Amino acid sequence: MTETALPLPVDGSGRVERMRAGLKRRHARETRFRLYGLLAIGVAVGFLLLLLGRIVEQGHSAFYGHSVTVPVYLDPARIDPTYPQGTNFELLAAEQALTRLGVADDAAGAKSRAMRALFSSELKFIAADRVEAEPALIGRTVRIVAPLSDDADLYFKGEISRDTPEAQRRLSDEQIAWLDRMRADGQIESRFNSALFARGDSTEPELAGVLGAVVGSSLMLLVTAVIALPLGVAAALYLEEFAPRGRLTDLIEVNINNLAAVPSILYGLLGLAVFINWMHLPRASPLVGGLVLALMALPTIIIATRASLKAVPPSIRQAALAMGASKTQTVFHHTLPLAMPGVMTGAIISMAHALGETAPLLLIGMVSFVPGVSLGLTEAGGALPSLVYIWENASERAFHERTAAAILVLLAFMVVMNGAAVLLRRRFERRW
Structure with a gap:
């Protein structure tokens, strides 16, 4: 149906007013349409920034890691120079680290195992490769730089808190105390995680790369x-x-x-x-x-x-x-x-x-x-x-x-x- 045209004055002023009102409504619709478009773009950009921000917030800590420098006496009685890969260098370093901290191990070796859990298994291969390349190191004390384990690394990144009840975290109070002392002694430092870009996948998080x-x-x-x-x-x-x-x-x-x-x-x-x-x-x-x-x-x-x-x-x-x-x-x-x-x-x-x-x-x-x-x-x-x-x-x-x-x-x-x-x-x- 069509609307009945209103009678117009002779001078046409009513037509002019209706045209102006129509133009005003059309410009208002165009303005609203632009605002809707800007709102849509703003919402899309906001969600994109939220997503990227959440990813960066969660993943930026993977680009750096913590390593430990431990002096290790390469005991000739425990190292086979013909097959250094068979030596448990992690346990050797853990026992000596406890001695330097003045902590006596128990008969079952639980404390040495707890200390060893703070070191990455990469320590064993680093030490074995050095001994294999230079057998004359046996009988001397060398400084081994190796990554911390994933749990110890997460502690220094704030992902594991000492305020959490001990039963609900993977590090004991004693292990946290050892980490704090080693960091105070300058043995632990933060550095760029080059392994993330230089290694393939691994079952151990601190060694995994892309x-x-x-x-x-x-x-x-x-x-x-x-x-x-x-x-x-x-x-x-x-x-x-x-x-x-x-x-x-x-x-x-x-x-x-x-x-x-x-x-x-x-x-x-x-x-x-x-x-x-x-x-x-x-x-x-x-x-x-x-x-x-x-x-x-x-x-x-x-x-x-x-x-x-x-x-x-x-x-x-x-x-x-x-x-x-x-x-x-x-x-x-x-x-x-x-x-x-x-x-x-x-x-x-x-x-x-x-x-x-x-x-x-x-x-x-x-x-x-x-x-x-x-x-x-x-x-x-x-x-x-x-x-x-x-x-x-x-x-x-x-x-x-x-x-x-x-x-x-x-x-x-x-x-x-x-x-x-x-x-x-x-x-x-x-x-x-």
Whole structure:
């Protein structure tokens, strides 16, 4: 229904007033719309900062650790120079540390075991390597610098409080007193945790690092890029520039759009069935992980590439054809170079999506514990998303701060990768 027009004065002043009122209402709606948009952006940025702040708050302590410097007398009676790795250097250092503190061990050796629990097992390997490299050290006192255990490290980071009842914490009052005395004597100091970036995974939190996962993710992304980018761009070129229009082409386009919305866990099931159970490729290897992520990235690359090709003005194609260029020359010399920024954008989105995926990797076995650093495509390896999953589900409390640190490393990895892709996109960008 339409409203009945009000009678207007002869001079038209009523019409002017209604126009002014309408403009005022329209400007008010536009102002409210802008405010709603700014509010939405503010809420999104607020939640993002809250998330990042919580991750940084929880994970920043993993970037530094505490080490202890202990003088150890290398007793010739307890060290076999032909096999120093068999010596319990941790117990040797613990007994001598108790002696320096003036604490007498009991008959059962409980106090020495309690002191040994404050040292990381890395002390044994550091001492053994030094003796193996220089057997003349046997019979002398050497200073060994080794990490503290995860519980002792958490105490100095404030995660374990002496105010908590002794039965509810993993350090006894006596162990805390020993730590305080050693710190007062200058034996304990805080330093940058280089092991976090120089080591692979470990069952002991103070020795665990992300290097193995970073290498595994890099190898997987390499496989993904080598397979998905050429296939995705080639498929998009054919569908957009060469394929005849018909039911088959329409069916392929619909299925590609549907594949982009398939849950990632289904790609993991596909990889498990095809690449592992049928093709018998190595389980939990970067090769299988890269193949699965390539399948997942293909629809995104194809869709983005096709959209970029459509955005190229038809006049570019017509001008090239008018100058005598063939269809293939027109596509590869003119259309594709102009569409390259959009192609790189699709590659950025697909690679970033692949980097953060966890569910497909869990199904192909990349949730298992892999110590050290694997450099082969067919060797069992890890990945940053699966490492985050493993550490978050670990029982040791010290792994939780390393989980947040691994998330920060993953975010930094994505920023570096996206930055490199943006630079490449600008490098290939052409304007018309």
